[in-house]
Amino acid sequence: MKTTLSVLLFTLISSAASAQGVCPEFANMVSAIKDDGASSQELVMERAVAKQKKKGIYRGYDNSVRLEGPSAKVSVKAAQPFSFKPFHASIHPAQQIKLYAFITKKDFRELVVGGTNTWGGSKNRKSKDESVPLTIEKISDGCYKVTPATLLPKGQYAFVLGTSADAQGTTAGAGSTTTGQVWFGYSIK
Numbered sequence: 205m206k207t208t209l210s211v212l213l214f215t216l217i218s219s220a221a222s223a224q225g226v227c228p229e230f231a232n233m234v235s236a237i238k239d240d241g242a243s244s245q246e247l248v249m250e251r252a253v254a255k256q257k258k259k260g261i262y263r264g265y266d267n268s269v270r271l272e273g274p275s276a277k278v279s280v281k282a283a284q285p286f287s288f289k290p291f292h293a294s295i296h297p298a299q300q301i302k303l304y305a306f307i308t309k310k311d312f313r314e315l316v317v318g319g320t321n322t323w324g325g326s327k328n329r330k331s332k333d334e335s336v337p338l339t340i341e342k343i344s345d346g347c348y349k350v351t352p353a354t355l356l357p358k359g360q361y362a363f364v365l366g367t368s369a370d371a372q373g374t375t376a377g378a379g380s381t382t383t384g385q386v387w388f389g390y391s392i393k
Contacts, residue, residue, distance in 0.1 A: 276389035
């Protein structure tokens, strides 16, 4: 009986310690879970800028989110899972986190989110969700394992968290903004 209780107590303590090592320290953060499954590396918070770029004579403007640098500072394997500590524990985590693929340019990474045409109409892309589907599993209270639903190809990706995790089409007209969004980028090489 003592042996059984000792084993149960050891298992309980080690699983709690493992969840703590995997989960980000602060809310609204994302970490890449390492191969050992007991530790993680926090993704770097990216500086995001909303940009507007003229597209031809009659196409109007495209609005985009740009992250500094052609590559993220953290590189992971294609099948690597992530841990996420949501800001609001009472709101489903799928409503607080999304993943997007970025196009690499010379000095930045870019995600086109909408725009305006020449006559002032919207080129709103919100009707088509271009985010990467995610699988979300609970690790412990307030901590979730997040895995892309499909194996991702090499490239640049970023999680968006915040008051509006849906980057596609938000304020797609003039005056696009990244206010309320926090971006965490990573590379698959």
